[in-house]
Amino acid sequence: MMKQLVLAAALFGIFSTAALADDRYATRPPVVLSPDLTAPWINQLGGGTVRPVVYQRPVIQPQRGLFQRRVIRQMPQPAPQTVSAINPGIPAIRHPIEPQFLPQMVDYDTTEKPGTIVIDTNNRFLYLVMAGGKARRYGVGVGKPGFEWAGVHKITRKTEWPDWTPPAEMISREAAKGHYLPARMDGGAENPLGARAMYLGSTLYRIHGTNAPWSIGSAVSSGCIRLRNEDVVDLYDRVSVGTRVIVM
Template identity: 85%
Template sequence: MMKPLVLAAAMLGILSTAAIADDRYATRPPVVLSPDLTAPWINQLGGGRVRPVVYQRPVVYQQRGLFQQRRTYIQRAPQPAPQTVSAIRPGVPVIRGQVEPQFLPQLVDYDTKEKPGTIVIDTNNRFLYLVTDGGKARRYGVGVGKPGFEWAGAHKITRKSEWPDWTPPSEMVSREAAKGHYLPARMDGGPENPLGARAMYLGSTLYRIHGTNAPWTIGSAVSSGCIRMRNEDVVDLYDRVNIGTRVIVM
């Protein structure tokens, strides 16, 4: 059993130590916690590149006599704006979202001496007219020959073909080769074929009324002399005319 004298000395030592501690911290420093306790962990994981999540205090306000609590949720670091992808290909005209309204098929007044069923192509204004009864015509937008490839004349449709194949004329092959463009000797019919969905051949010439794999060119002078139409339009015209139909290009 500890003697009373020894016990008293021990108690005095403890009290003295506490007194010294109290003197050292006469005003104890406050305990400060980070507003975001996860920040140190985030900084360890990502270094200075990571922006910590910041929390804000909820705000209390009164509305219509009732207390409601509006919470401000986590504010995150701003994300980069999404990148846009251009639909423009180098060396190719801009792809339009839709054909200009005047080049869509429509029934119009048309004063002509040509018989119903005749096709009249106005290359200057880029329109093809299928003459109907009663001074009317069904009008379509077309693409026509580029400068140096314009022509005019009257022919008849001598052949019709669905999803025609394409054999580039030798003159075209040579002309494009001089520009560094090498055309295939032959291309099967299909969506990638420049003749499109239908073709109507004019007389014994190399010219045709045909579809296209580049619908954004309708309304322009871009072809090597052929009359091109949107695929849906050439299919419509194809079903309305027969072999022997008179075609006037002017």
């Protein structure tokens, strides 16, 4: 009797093991991989489309005391960039305008009459002469190297949201660099002349706004004097056709 029981138990174990084996391998479980594995054979699992995941390692910074705390230092983000409409293809880094280039009343000793505009291209300032030894000062962008100029003119025309027609010389110059300018651009927020323009004499130079306010305080233009849009609107309302403009 005992032998029969032992034999029955052995047979039951064999059949149950086979059943479990069949059940275990009827449907294979998915293969789960740690993202830290970077062995070349991992790429073979997906036919060459699988790529190891790379995680940024935390930076351990020592702390005062007996213990250290793990700190993940965020990597600095690059400054957003844009492309200058006057100089397409050349990235201009956006940055806040420096405080000295914001409009402000300053002491200004000059023999010029109130209402005269004096532009100091070296220091990137435009002065609107006021009475009592004062002037209203604005930050400006001026001509880049090779495009500097000086002279005395009068404002001959004023325009709100001016159209932009690049001079033939500028179109040719930029085309030689692989930059192709439009033959004409309607006035608007994307127009490089900005919200207002004041034309100087019979020249191609203007005092105008800009769609790149971060360029104020720099030598970036082809000779024109540019202000922030809010500043050129303020100046535009304070001067008239015939205003004397001194560029030095």
